[in-house]
Amino acid sequence: MTSPRLPRVYLPLRQLQDRIATGLITAGGIGVLLAILAIGVFLAWETLPLLALGDTFALSKLSPLAWGTLKAAIAAMLFATPIALGAAIYSALFMSARLRSRLKPALELMEAVPGVVVGFIAGLVLAPWVERHLASTLLLIVWLPFSAILAGALWHLAAARLRRRLPHSWAGLWLIPWLVCMVAVALWLAPWLEHHLLGGDLRRLLDQQYGMDYATRNALIVGIAMGFAVIPSIYALAEDALADIPPTLMEGAQALGASRWQALWKVALPTAGPGIFSAVMIGAGRAVGETMIVLMASGNTALFSASPFEGLRSLSAAIAIELPEASPGGLTYHLLILAALSLFLFTFLVNTLAEVVRQRLRRRYHRLGGRP
Amino acid sequence: MLAPLTSAQSSQTPVITFAPEQCCLSINQFHLAYAGKPALRDLTLDVPRHRVTAFIGPSGCGKSTLLRAINRLHDLNESVSHRGYIALEGQDIHAPQMNVTELRRRVGMVFQTPNPFPMSIYENVAFGLRLQRRLPKRKRDDIIEWALTSAALWDEVKDRLHRSAWQLSGGQQQRLVIARTLAVQPDVLLLDEPASALDPISTLKIEELIRNLKSQLTLVLVTHNMQQAARVSDYTAFLQNGELVEFGLTDQVFTNPRLQRTENYITGRMT
Amino acid sequence: MKPLSEQSKRRVNWLNDGLWPWLCAACVALSLLMLAALLTLLATRGLGHFWPATLEEVTLTSGDIVIGQPVRETPLPLNAGMERLYFTGNRDINGANWRWIAVDDISAQTTPNDLIRLERTPWGDFIGRLVAVESDGQRLTGQAAWDYITTALAQPASQQGSSDLLLITADGHALRQPLSNVSHFQAPNAMSWGQKVTAWGQNVWRFLSEGPRAANTGGGVWPAIFGTVLMVILMSVIVTPFGVLAAIYLNEIAHQNRLTHLVRIGVRNLAGVPSIVYGVFGLGVFVYGIGGSIDNWFFSDELPSPTFGTGGLLWASLTLALLTLPVVIVATEEGLARIPDAQREGAVALGATRLEMLTRVVLPMATPAMLTGVILAVARAAGEVAPLMLVGVAKLAPQMPLDGEFPYLHLERKFMHLGYHLFDTAFHGEDVQAAIPLVYATALLLVLIVLVLNLTAIFLRHYLRRQRGNEC
Numbered sequence A: 001m002t003s004p005r006l007p008r009v010y011l012p013l014r015q016l017q018d019r020i021a022t023g024l025i026t027a028g029g030i031g032v033l034l035a036i037l038a039i040g041v042f043l044a045w046e047t048l049p050l051l052a053l054g055d056t057f058a059l060s061k062l063s064p065l066a067w068g069t070l071k072a073a074i075a076a077m078l079f080a081t082p083i084a085l086g087a088a089i090y091s092a093l094f095m096s097a098r099l100r101s102r103l104k105p106a107l108e109l110m111e112a113v114p115g116v117v118v119g120f121i122a123g124l125v126l127a128p129w130v131e132r133h134l135a136s137t138l139l140l141i142v143w144l145p146f147s148a149i150l151a152g153a154l155w156h157l158a159a160a161r162l163r164r165r166l167p168h169s170w171a172g173l174w175l176i177p178w179l180v181c182m183v184a185v186a187l188w189l190a191p192w193l194e195h196h197l198l199g200g201d202l203r204r205l206l207d208q209q210y211g212m213d214y215a216t217r218n219a220l221i222v223g224i225a226m227g228f229a230v231i232p233s234i235y236a237l238a239e240d241a242l243a244d245i246p247p248t249l250m251e252g253a254q255a256l257g258a259s260r261w262q263a264l265w266k267v268a269l270p271t272a273g274p275g276i277f278s279a280v281m282i283g284a285g286r287a288v289g290e291t292m293i294v295l296m297a298s299g300n301t302a303l304f305s306a307s308p309f310e311g312l313r314s315l316s317a318a319i320a321i322e323l324p325e326a327s328p329g330g331l332t333y334h335l336l337i338l339a340a341l342s343l344f345l346f347t348f349l350v351n352t353l354a355e356v357v358r359q360r361l362r363r364r365y366h367r368l369g370g371r372p
Numbered sequence B: 001m002l003a004p005l006t007s008a009q010s011s012q013t014p015v016i017t018f019a020p021e022q023c024c025l026s027i028n029q030f031h032l033a034y035a036g037k038p039a040l041r042d043l044t045l046d047v048p049r050h051r052v053t054a055f056i057g058p059s060g061c062g063k064s065t066l067l068r069a070i071n072r073l074h075d076l077n078e079s080v081s082h083r084g085y086i087a088l089e090g091q092d093i094h095a096p097q098m099n100v101t102e103l104r105r106r107v108g109m110v111f112q113t114p115n116p117f118p119m120s121i122y123e124n125v126a127f128g129l130r131l132q133r134r135l136p137k138r139k140r141d142d143i144i145e146w147a148l149t150s151a152a153l154w155d156e157v158k159d160r161l162h163r164s165a166w167q168l169s170g171g172q173q174q175r176l177v178i179a180r181t182l183a184v185q186p187d188v189l190l191l192d193e194p195a196s197a198l199d200p201i202s203t204l205k206i207e208e209l210i211r212n213l214k215s216q217l218t219l220v221l222v223t224h225n226m227q228q229a230a231r232v233s234d235y236t237a238f239l240q241n242g243e244l245v246e247f248g249l250t251d252q253v254f255t256n257p258r259l260q261r262t263e264n265y266i267t268g269r270m271t
Numbered sequence C: 001m002k003p004l005s006e007q008s009k010r011r012v013n014w015l016n017d018g019l020w021p022w023l024c025a026a027c028v029a030l031s032l033l034m035l036a037a038l039l040t041l042l043a044t045r046g047l048g049h050f051w052p053a054t055l056e057e058v059t060l061t062s063g064d065i066v067i068g069q070p071v072r073e074t075p076l077p078l079n080a081g082m083e084r085l086y087f088t089g090n091r092d093i094n095g096a097n098w099r100w101i102a103v104d105d106i107s108a109q110t111t112p113n114d115l116i117r118l119e120r121t122p123w124g125d126f127i128g129r130l131v132a133v134e135s136d137g138q139r140l141t142g143q144a145a146w147d148y149i150t151t152a153l154a155q156p157a158s159q160q161g162s163s164d165l166l167l168i169t170a171d172g173h174a175l176r177q178p179l180s181n182v183s184h185f186q187a188p189n190a191m192s193w194g195q196k197v198t199a200w201g202q203n204v205w206r207f208l209s210e211g212p213r214a215a216n217t218g219g220g221v222w223p224a225i226f227g228t229v230l231m232v233i234l235m236s237v238i239v240t241p242f243g244v245l246a247a248i249y250l251n252e253i254a255h256q257n258r259l260t261h262l263v264r265i266g267v268r269n270l271a272g273v274p275s276i277v278y279g280v281f282g283l284g285v286f287v288y289g290i291g292g293s294i295d296n297w298f299f300s301d302e303l304p305s306p307t308f309g310t311g312g313l314l315w316a317s318l319t320l321a322l323l324t325l326p327v328v329i330v331a332t333e334e335g336l337a338r339i340p341d342a343q344r345e346g347a348v349a350l351g352a353t354r355l356e357m358l359t360r361v362v363l364p365m366a367t368p369a370m371l372t373g374v375i376l377a378v379a380r381a382a383g384e385v386a387p388l389m390l391v392g393v394a395k396l397a398p399q400m401p402l403d404g405e406f407p408y409l410h411l412e413r414k415f416m417h418l419g420y421h422l423f424d425t426a427f428h429g430e431d432v433q434a435a436i437p438l439v440y441a442t443a444l445l446l447v448l449i450v451l452v453l454n455l456t457a458i459f460l461r462h463y464l465r466r467q468r469g470n471e472c
């Protein structure tokens, strides 16, 4: 069978198109990357006029805000880090694969809840509730870990059949109703405890005995709300780091007779340590920059106070409130841009550090024979 | 014991040569390095027209590298440097007036793992045609039928031309890739271990296809399977460490190799 | 001695090895619980508000009669029993919409069927009884009055004619209310279940399709939905081509060296830069810089009142496009990197130029990844509020950014946004108490939009992975 004749090709036009397209893509790509770079350049350029004023002035203006940012971030990290890391350890090492593949999208959705919604719930629902039930809130913080341990102890004592029905690998799910019951118990107990142990109202006690003011919207609320927002990002990265530990490593340790606890402390955490560190760093970066939650849940009072029951004002919230009113070129304008620059630099550095650490870790896993 | 002998003989490699008018590809003093690490060293050989030439050799000896060089696929990789000369029908393929796109149309390439595009069978074969000047649909259908028939695939797929190519079996996919290449009517077809990922029956089909195709074009076959080279090729070149060791008629290379190195490799693998 | 130490060691082991995983499991449970609680709270409060609530007529021990909708109960200080909050409406008569009543003071509590609730344009809701309707000198009472109101309200406002409702409040205060000011009429206690469901559906629809009324305490959020959607569409129109272009450049054209690697890390990290920083950039560069220059050149006769030199739709879209650029770039790059080189080589070996290889093989294969990126970008942009506060969102935009007036799309206009509307209503409203149910509904709507977008992205990614699995 002879081949049908193929007409002559027409090349120059195709090649011209190719050249032009390559040029355009290159120009566009570099342009986009430069536009991104322009953010840093712009912020730095606009803070230059402040140099003329000397830094003490800027410092005195911005330091309460910086303190507020730090306080909010610390509060959020105190709340989020243990929960996120605990969840990551559980889901990487113990959870059933089926539940795990469902849990990750669920927590991704948690990350997607807009800050303004979280802030609204925190500022208008949670804050007044906590103000009325301060003792219950504090009790809950102690009571919930205890109730988890209680569940574990009961489980170990329970009959084997029940244990099979409620396996530990699904505990993340069936502990939810248990926690709900425990919250109910705590709420029921708290007023009674408050009455008998503290002799009345905890808030009055704080005020009279320790001279602590209580603001409705305070660092505690910010911590809980912003903690809620950063749990998913810490969880996702830490879980990746833990789940990617080459399985041979953990099995090797347990084959040598190490308990799960020892395997976790001696093998898993040291190996995945950098990944967990970078997860926490990225969480901290998010907490420092988050605006709406702090704006809505913090009361926005620029105070120098370490009390968790007092309000604060963060850099980001100050920018959001004051910048639209500041006249361009004025002093406040430049100061607020300095605030934005410091946020930019801080988060950029933290994220770069985290990324570098993460890549190191990935290479290390690769060497150890895990997934690439 | 063998070492001095080999190095002494490497300057006078037993290489068969052809008259220029019989030559389709001629490779002259070709040298190629990946990021300074040489993969082909001063390779010189001619590939005869309308014959099947097999390249054999231990893995990592540079067979794939050579095929990719003929197709100038190394242009995509900045770390590759080369010197020397490869000519297709007497034209230097690296010459400035040589159009690389046209060169790649004239030199078809089939890879080790089948790589059909995620399109229908029809679209896969039409891919190369659509790049060229617009064809009337009738004409295009004719060429596609011809290409699939030449690749011995037409009967199997003629009822499902518009199904996804990824639903075909591995052997069918490889033949589809060959058909896709044939459709743009290349002068040379380079096959890089085309059957290494396939089952024995598919392998036989591909081998038969190769034998049938040599009336239409020049074929270069890389294989690590000695019997396959013996079954389908007319000439065989043995490469080692990026160097050409021996090149001659297939019968002669397999039954009566000139060099001890060749014989060691062939017998070592065959037993 | 020995067995005892064995035993104690076992116990320690049991404590170490048995209980701490439960703490970790509880962390997962707690996270899920918090998420579920948040969503449930939003769903119940947000949707429950539209249910036609029963009105109560309460007789107090003092003899006063109050009609209202019970909202919630809280304990009084010093264990003095409970206190209940009623929404009583009638702000024009009582001066307030709300009334706290101690539960102990209630002597009788009924739910008569003839109690009505009106939505009016000035003064907000009226709650009380209908006495009669006066229409063109005619006086209708009883069922005829009800029928008249129902038909009149179904017609457009211009054809309603002039008629007045004669109303009476709980404490006997009579009131004449022009029907033209009434937008909704309801007698919730007389409604059957089916009617209530229909009314609920209508209320939800009105929430979605109407503009805000009475300082955001009534009406809907349509302009905010419209503004959000328009802004997000504009943003994706800007971000998609540029993000894809940058990703193609980085992955397919640029030399893969140290610099490309650094740029890639940089782009990735920009996704973690706080959104407010982008807002500052947008304000300084887009609004004051570019917008100011445009005003100087083209709109100088309108100065000093700015046209483009103030926040607006275009600047907001551009700012959010910049903000979501890393998301699109990263997702597209991942998609491109996942395409095996064999596909590219296959195309090139058939004589395709790089452009042809990209457009015919690589980009179609990377489409789901790009789509995922764009959807994630849209989800992020829809929920983002902080940068918008700097570059163009408005409490109440007098004009829609898209209308029948040339040039139809007004890029310089301010617009409303669901997230900002929520923030503003909840924190700067006049009667926050009355606006809260609508804030819940707005929050629910926003969360739903964002979650649906994210779910789509998750499913797309899942589909992508499965497809990749087939291919291997």
Ligand SMILES: Nc1ncnc2c1ncn2[C@@H]1O[C@H](COP(=O)(O)OP(=O)(O)O)[C@@H](O)[C@H]1O
Pocket: B034, B039, B057, B058, B059, B060, B061, B062, B063, B064, B065, B066
């Ligand atoms: N892309 C590449 N970059 C660097 N080195 C390569 C690359 N491809 C092949 N090589 C090296 O070149 C040599 C020849 O490889 P190849 O041509 O694939 O061998 P064969 O196909 O004969 O098994 C090997 O040593 C291999 O490691």
Ligand SMILES: [Mg+2]
Pocket: B063, B064, B065
């Ligand atoms: Mg090879």
